[in-house]
Structures are given as C-alpha cells and as structure tokens.
Amino acid sequence: xxxxxxxxxxxxxxxxxxxxxxxxxxxxxxxxxxxxxxxxxxxxxxxxxxxxxxxxxxxxxxxxxxxxxxxxxxxxxxxxxxxxxxxxxxxxxxxxxxxxxxxxxxxxxxxxxxxxxxxxxxxxxxxxxxxxxxxxxxxxxxxxxxxxxxxxxxxxxxxxxxxxxxxxxxxxxxxxxxxxxxxxxxxxxxxxxxxxxxxxxxxxxxxxxxxxxxxxxxxxxxxxxxxxxxxxxxxxxxxxxxxxxxxxxxxxxxxxxxxxxxxxxxxxxxxxxxxxxxxxxxxxxxxxxxxxxxxxxxxxxxxxxxxxxxxxxxxxxxxxxxxxxxxxxxxxxxxxxxxxxxxxxxxxxxxxxxxxxxxxxxxxxxxxxxxxxxxxxxxxxxxxxxxxxxxxxxxxxxxxxxxxxxxxxxxx
Numbered sequence: 345x346x347x348x349x350x351x352x353x354x355x356x357x358x359x360x361x362x363x364x365x366x367x368x369x370x371x372x373x374x375x376x377x378x379x380x381x382x383x384x385x386x387x388x389x390x391x392x393x394x395x396x397x398x399x400x401x402x403x404x405x406x407x408x409x410x411x412x413x414x415x416x417x418x419x420x421x422x423x424x425x426x427x428x429x430x431x432x433x434x435x436x437x438x439x440x441x442x443x444x445x446x447x448x449x450x451x452x453x454x455x456x457x458x459x460x461x462x463x464x465x466x467x468x469x470x471x472x473x474x475x476x477x478x479x480x481x482x483x484x485x486x487x488x489x490x491x492x493x494x495x496x497x498x499x500x501x502x503x504x505x506x507x508x509x510x511x512x513x514x515x516x517x518x519x520x521x522x523x524x525x526x527x528x529x530x531x532x533x534x535x536x537x538x539x540x541x542x543x544x545x546x547x548x549x550x551x552x553x554x555x556x557x558x559x560x561x562x563x564x565x566x567x568x569x570x571x572x573x574x575x576x577x578x579x580x581x582x583x584x585x586x587x588x589x590x591x592x593x594x595x596x597x598x599x600x601x602x603x604x605x606x607x608x609x610x611x612x613x614x615x616x617x618x619x620x621x622x623x624x625x626x627x628x629x630x631x632x633x634x635x636x637x638x639x640x641x642x643x644x645x646x647x648x649x650x651x652x653x654x655x656x657x658x659x660x661x662x663x664x665x666x667x668x669x670x671x672x673x674x675x676x677x678x679x680x681x682x683x684x685x686x687x688x689x690x691x692x693x694x695x696x697x698x699x700x701x702x703x704x705x706x707x708x709x710x711x712x713x714x715x716x717x718x719x720x721x722x723x724x725x726x727x728x729x730x731x732x733x734x735x736x737x738x739x740x741x742x743x744x745x746x747x748x749x750x751x752x753x754x755x756x
Contacts (some may be wrong), residue, residue, distance in 0.1 A: 348461065349450050354493040354530045356557070358381045358541035365707040366398070368387045368388065368390050368391035368403055369387070369388070369391050369402060369406050370531060371383075371387045372384040372385075372387040372388045372391070372406075372409045372410075372413065373409055374407070375387060375410060375413075375476065376412050376413060379417070380414045380588075381412075381413050381414075381417075384409060384412070384413035385414070385521060386612070388406065388410050388640045390392075391406060392406070392410075395685055399550070400439060402437065404436050404440065404441050404444075404697070405436075407433070407436035407441075407444065408430075408432070408433070408436040408443060408444050408447075409428045410429070410432035410448055411418060411430070411433035411436060411444060411447055411448070411451075411465055411704060412429070413429075413446065414426070414427035414428045414429035414432065415433075415447070415451050415454075418451065418454035418458075419454070420452070420522055423455075423470075423474045423476075423477045424428045424477075426451060426454075426455050426474070426477060427477045427480060427481065428516045428629050428669055429451055430451055430452070430477075430481045432444075432508045433445075433447050433448040433451065434448060434481075434527070439496060443499045452478060452481060452482070455474050455477060455478050455481075456474075456475075456488075456507065458474055459471040459474040459478070459491075462474065463495065463641035466498075468495040468498035468499035469495070469496070469499040469501060471492075472493075472495035472499060472501075472504070473492075474490045475488045475489070475491045475495060476488070476492040476508070477490065479492060479671065484747070486512065486515060486517050486519075486606045486750050487519065489508055489511060489512060489517075490508075490512060490517065490563060490567070491600040492508055493505050493508035493512065493567075493570065494570070496508060496545040497570060497574070497723055502574045502577065502578065505574060506571060506574050506575075508547050509567055509570055509571050509574075510571070510587075512567050513567060513568075513575055513587070513591060516594060517563065517564075517567070517634075518562050518563065518564060519560065519562060519564075520559075520560055520561055520562040520563070521565030522537065522557050522558065522559060522560060523536050523557070523559075523560055524538060524539055524540055524542065524555070524556075524557055524721070525537065525543070525555070525556050525557075525558055526543055526547055526552035526553065526554060526555040526556070527552060527553050528551065528552055529550075529551055529552060529553055529696055530551065534554075534556075536718045537552070540557070541731045543555050555755045561639040562598060562600055563593060564595055564598055564600060564601055565598060565599075565601045565602075565603055565604040566584060566593070566600070566604070568587060568588050568591040568592075568601055568604045568605075569603075569604035569607055569608065571584070571587040571588075572584040572585075572587055572604065572605075572607075572608040572611075573608075573611065575587065575655075576608065576611050576612060581612060586602060586614070587609075588604065588605050588608055589602070589627065591604075592605065597628075599625055599628065599629045599632075602624065602625045602628075603625060603635070605621055606618045606619075606621040606625065607637075610623065610642075614664075615642060615645065615646075616628070618642065618645070619642040622635055622638055622639045622642070625640060626639060626658075630662075631662065632662070633658075633659040633660070633662035633663040633669060634659070634666075635659075635663065636655045636658040636659035636669070637656060637666065637668060637669040637672065638651040639655045639656070640652040640653070640654075640655035640656040640659065640672060640673070640676070641672060643655065643681075644672070644675075648680075649676040649680070652672070652673075653673055653676045653677060655668045656670070656673035656676065657673065660673070665725055667722055667725045667726050667729075670721065670722050671722060672694025672720060673718060674715055674718050674719060674722065674735070677711070677714070677715050677718070678711070678715060681708060681711060682709055682728040684704050684707055684708050684711070685708070687700075687704055688701055688704045688708075690703070708742075709742070709743055712742060713743070715739065716739055716740070718737065719732060719735060719736040719739065720736070723736060727755070733752050733755055733756060734756070736752055737749050737752045737753060740752070
C-alpha cells in the first residue's frame with residue numbers, strides 16, 4: 345500500500361514538474377516577444393534541468409526559444425552565444441521546426457555579416473572568432489576557417505592562426521573553384537551569386553547584368569606561405585620547411601606552392617635557393633610574367649643587371665602591358681649610369697681627363713637615348729604615373745630637349 349502511495353506521489357511530482365517546465369518555456373516565449381533575452385535565458389535554464397519530462401512538441405519549442413534567446417537581435421550576441429543559438433536551432437529543426445530552419449539560416453548570415461563588419465573596423469580577433477564559429481556550425485564550409493586564419497594573422501595571434509591553418513592542411517583544403525558573378529544594376533557592385541543557375545535567374549529578372557564565370561585559384565600556396573611566414577617570424581625555420589615539404593608532398597605540381605616555397609627561402613635569407621626554385625617554376629609554367637619579373641628582381645639584388653634585364657624582357661614578352669617589369673628593366677638599364685658618374689666625378693682638370701669626361705658624358709647620353717623608348721612605352725601604359733614622367737623629364741633635360749621637358753611637365 346505504501347508503495348502505491350509513493351508511486352502516486354512520484355507521478356504527481358513528475359506531472360507538476362512537467363507543468364512547471366511548460367510554464368517556464370511559455371514564460372520564455374513571452375519574454376522573447378518583449379525582446380527580454382536575459383529573462384528568456386533565465387527561464388529556459390531552469391526548464392533545461394528536467395528537459396526529458398517534456399513531450400516532443402514542447403521540447404521543440406524549448407530549443408526554438410533557446411536559439412532565439414541566445415541569438416538575441418543578431419548583432420549584440422557573442423560568438424559563443426551565437427554558437428549556442430545555432431546548436432539549439434539545429435535541434436529544433438531536426439524535430440521538424442521550419443521556423444528554426446529559417447532562423448538558423450538567418451543566424452549564419454548575421455554571423456558572417458558581423459564578421460565582415462568587424463573586419464572593416466579592424467577588429468580582426470572578433471571577426472576570426474565569428475568566422476571560426478561559422479565553420480564549426482557547418483564543417484563543410486571550410487572557406488570560413490581559411491578566413492578565420494587570415495584574420496588571426498591580422499590580429500597577430502599567430503599560434504591560433506597556425507592552429508587553423510594546420511587544420512586546413514590536414515583537410516587538404518584547396519579552395520579553388522568558380523565564382524558566378526554579375527553586376528547589381530541598382531548598387532553598381534559585382535556580386536557572387538553562388539551558382540550558374542542562380543546567376544542566370546538573377547540576370548533574367550533584369551536586376552543584374554554582365555554575368556561572368558571567374559576562376560578561383562587554389563589557396564594551398566597561400567596557406568603554406570602563411571604557415572611558413574609565421575614560423576619564420578618565430579625563427580622556427582625547421583617547422584617552416586617541414587610545413588612546406590608536407591604541402592608539396594601531396595601537391596608536387598602546384599605552382600602556387602613552389603612560389604610560396606621560393607618566398608619562404610627568400611624571407612629566410614637564402615636568396616640563391618629562392619631564385620633556383622623560381623627558375624624551376626618558370627620552366628614548368630612559363631605563362632606567368634610575374635615569375636620572370638621576380639627572378640629579374642633577385643638578379644638585380646646581386647647587381648647582375650644583365651641577367652635581370654633578360655628576365656624582365658621575358659616578362660614583357662608574356663605581357664607587354666606589365667609595366668612593373670618595364671619599370672624594373674628601366675632601373676636596371678639606368679644602373680649603368682652610376683659607374684659612369686662615379687668615374688666622371690673622380691676626374692681632374694687635365695686635358696686627358698677632360699677628354700675622358702667628354703667620352704663618359706657621351707656614353708651617358710647614349711644610355712639615356714637607349715632607355716627613353718622604354719620610358720615612352722611606360723608612360724603610354726601608365727600615363728598618370730608621376731615617377732615615370734619625372735624620370736623621363738630628367739633624361740630629356742640632360743639631353744637638352746627642353747621642348748619635351750615642358751610637354752611632360754604639363755602632365756604633372
């Protein structure tokens with residue numbers, strides 16, 4: 345008889361508990377309607393202690409309201425609260441809540457937008473936390489982990505940045521693909537519309553125009569380079585080399601990785617090694633003019649200007665509009681002027697010295713004449729570059745062509 349009394353009491357207690365929990369869930373709903381997120385959290389925390397006593401519908405509502413309470417207005421919530429909200433929405437969605445599914449999508453969008461806002465305010469650590477949370481919410485969206493790592497680099501939290509980057513390496517993250525973009529007619533900005541189908545649909549609405557499919561290059565080289573840069577800054581050269589070797593082992597033909605490796609050795613001061621790797625890149629993929637330009641710069645650093653000019657010319661052969669290589673080539677050619685001027689300045693006043701001075705002056709003028717066609721082409725490609733115009737003015741002035749000097753001066 346006592347057993348029956350205890351059982352009845354227990355049932356009564358459980359019933360009372362379930363009723364109390366329903367009241368707390370309902371109170372949380374009321375608090376949410378008043379935008380009182382703190383009160384909603386408090387009510388739900390009490391209800392959560394005995395969540396198993398609620399039926400499925402009330403449990404679904406509990407998780408929906410929990411998601412709303414922790415998401416708050418979507419702007420003021422911390423990354424941890426947003427993660428809690430997302431997990432709650434996910435559970436409610438799995439139980440059949442369409443509202444939770446929609447809220448989860450909204451939350452993810454808000455999280456990314458908030459991270460972008462943080463980036464714009466140069467609050468990189470906060471942006472990284474939100475991007476990492478976005479990745480945790482959907483482990484297939486590894487691009488957010490990549491962006492989180494980059495923001496950690498900007499925030500100078502290199503240990504955390506390396507942690508994220510190493511995860512990307514373990515996942516063999518590539519990041520290449522295609523971007524389906526079109527110009528938003530109203531805003532004038534080009535937007536990524538996600539897919540070929542969506543891009544076609546949006547163009548047909550008349551709200552977008554000028555659709556393009558843009559190739560997104562692999563990010564493996566960038567990742568390896570970031571890891572190497574961090575380890576180099578910490579003087580952990582062995583780790584930098586090991587990270588690069590590991591990346592290359594799985595992607596031996598990735599030109600981006602070879603470029604990154606060259607940059608790594610350059611940063612470590614092993615410039616000959618860096619140049620050798622770049623020359624290997626140029627032999628394997630001779631289509632990129634910047635590779636030839638960089639090799640030229642490395643030869644210029646060791647004052648091998650003849651070799652530098654050779655590679656600048658190769659860069660320009662690939663892309664005649666590549667003005668950076670042209671300007672570098674001009675600088676390499678004009679470097680011969682230094683030796684001429686030094687000798688001129690060291691001459692005395694004897695007849696022999698005067699004759700030598702005239703010879704050297706003639707050599708200098710011939711050098712200027714040889715370089716001027718390159719300068720004219722550089723000005724044609726980049727007519728607003730004041731440094732190029734000023735250099736051309738100086739050469740024309742030394743050649744006595746004041747008419748040309750006046751013409752160029754008018755452009756400054």
